[in-house]
Amino acid sequence: MSIAQRLITRNMQARPLVKGITLALMLAMPFSVSGAVDRDAQYEPVTPTVEQARANILIARQLQFTHFRNLGINDSLSGDVFDAYLDYLDGQRIYLTQEDIRKFSAIRMGLGSALKTGQLQPGFDIYNLVQQRMIERLNFALSLIDQGIDNLNFNTEETIRLDRSEAEWEPNKEALDSLWVKRVKNAVLAQRLNGSDDEAIEESLRQRYEGQLKRAYQARSEDAFQAYMNAFAGMWDPHTSYFSPRTSENFNINMSLSLEGIGAVLQADNEYTKVVRLVPGGPAAKQGQLQPADRIVSVTQEDEEKPVNVIGWRLDEVVDLIRGPRESTVTLEVIPASATDETVTKTIAIQRDKVKLEEQSASKDVIELERGGQSYQIGVINIPTFYADFKAMQEGDPNYKSTTRDVRDLIEELKADGVDGVVMDLRNNGGGALHEANDLVGLFIDQGPTVQIRNSNNDVQVLTDQDPSVAYDGPLVVLVNRMSASASEIFAGAIQDYGRGLVVGSQTFGKGTVQAVRPLNHGQLKITQSKFYRVSGGSTQHKGVIPDIEIPSRVDKTRIGEDALDHALPWDQIEAVPHARYFDFSGVIDELRQRHEDRFEASPEFRLLQQEIDFLKEQRELESVSLNHDQRKEHQSQIEHTRLTIANARRELRGEEPFDTLEELDDWQDIQAADLNSTDEELDFIIREGGHIMADMLELDQRMASILNPRQITAQAR
Structure with a gap:
């Protein structure tokens, strides 16, 4: 077989696995998590296995001697791996403090030599501390919910930073407490502005934080190893990745021509699961509403009324939950890629099906x-x-x-x-x-x-x-x-x-x-x-x-x-x-x-496109949002007004009646997307x-x- 036949370039937009394992949604039955979480439980630290140590050594050799980039494993690389690993574990800098980071100063420059020889304990020590800090933070958030969200003050002039990936680590636990009060307030405010009452909000947030807490207690050795190896492998380039045995199975499914599911590729993005790309001809692509960079908030099965909040879930668990049998329907609540913050969400119902080759034609x-x-x-x-x-x-x-x-x-x-x-x-x-x-x-x-x-x-x-x-x-x-x-x-x-x-x-x-893709003794x-x-x-x-x-x-x-x-x-x-x-x-x-x-x-079409591009750019450049209810509501109203204005301008160009409200626009979009047999008679401009x-x-x-x-x-x- 020639090289042209061997090189199949799929998953072209996959983000680096340092940011999260990228998986396709294809076969298998839905995954569910049930049972209450014990908030007083003790975290059991995970430890590396002999198989993982051997795989680590093989990965180090492959990277040094067969990768396209000639990169040595030295002290400089050690520091970069350390930073990438922390970025994966706490990318928004909401769990660790400066005090915690100082504890790892002795480890930082020694990771390279340890990774060469399969000494995984330093990486596992970092992982275990992050899990412990995560449990502390989630329990703190739940304590705020227990006290009642009506005790939170939304009349202050406080703001919250939207992206903390470049922020300084908070100096101590007290500073983190203040940050997490803001995080909970932001989550409450987002749902209030979406029309939820306080009882529903408390239930939703409690489910979210308890779900994350349960997963933190259920941390597995393979979770730590996969994260650590991908921080390591990602130093060579973003498409070099370690697949655990379970992730390998998902990857092999994705490479098959016989695909079932919604036809989407997902990746972990901090607390969220993000859409990377849609499979051409797949159910999600044909349905038309799900877009790359959308973040999934909750998942609802067709035979269940109650959505499952998946913020903070492991990626493989989200994938298992969205998967399901052909012709069944799954409903996703997502934060659109164009949204300014968590206030804006929409629900998308997608019927699972087989991705047929002829539909990619x-x-x-x-x-x-x-x-x-x-x-x-x-x-x-x-x-x-x-x-x-x-x-x-x-x-x-x-x-x-x-x-x-x-x-x-x-x-x-x-x-x-x-x-x-x-x-x-x-x-x-x-x-x-x-x-x-x-x-x-x-x-x-x-x-x-x-x-x-x-x-x-x-x-x-x-x-x-x-x-x-x-x-x-x-x-x-x-x-x-x-x-x-x-x-x-x-x-x-x-x-x-x-x-x-x-x-x-x-x-x-x-x-x-x-x-x-090269096989290892483990993954x-x-x-x-x-x-x-x-x-x-x-x-x-x-x-x-x-x-x-x-x-x-x-x-x-x-x-x-x-x-x-x-x-x-x-x-x-x-x-x-x-x-x-x-x-x-x-x-x-x-x-x-x-x-x-x-x-x-x-x-007029180009002018509207440029207006929309400018609007989206302006929203993306926002560094923070207000935690004051009235100010936030006014900001949301301005966004909704702009969306409606642009949509109605497009309808006017087609000689169609304008929408009176944003709800009418959203309902119309839902109807259009649900009609998979509808065709646009006018090719796009x-x-x-x-x-x-x-x-x-x-x-x-x-x-x-x-x-x-x-x-x-x-x-x-x-």
């Missing part, structure tokens, strides 16, 4: 543009993922399903329709089968290299399209966004390097590395072994693909993307490989950009803008016909 549409009396027919091909039915392929089925085969058929249909150009929509395409990206490039070029792969020994393999036939030789635009990753970036980068078309959208994810190690480079020599790693024409995006690049991850491998470049150059856009690109910007300024850019290309330079006769050049590295 490429599809086509045709849009018609009228410009100055000239009519243009633009073909649009949407590719949700780079897929291939490997089982059918291995069995010799001549009609096996794949991205390239499907797109070839769609191109023939579009050519029969007489389209003037083709827009390839790779937005939100997180990657998939590498050889499909290679073959897809081949549909648009005669033949030649498509991507370079360099391993840790600096050996470079060049994947090439060896088929001289061309499925489509006309004008081409490729749409990308921040969620376009890996195989998508390889395709977009090759089209850009060949001058075969224009790349339009926002900077892509920047996932330009290849991982292999598995996913380790980065290679790196992708474009035919022009530049890596897709870290930087991604920079569009020729940029379109603003709602996605926060500081939170999503390779360059937002700790210890991500850097961008670099190697020698270019000779390749064709089909068209030189340098003579028209400035005019193309100006025309696009003029349309941007004149377009980003696609239409891609069509307009295509029309600009045709108007500005009739030499586009020269695409048929590429001139060969020796490309220079960029």
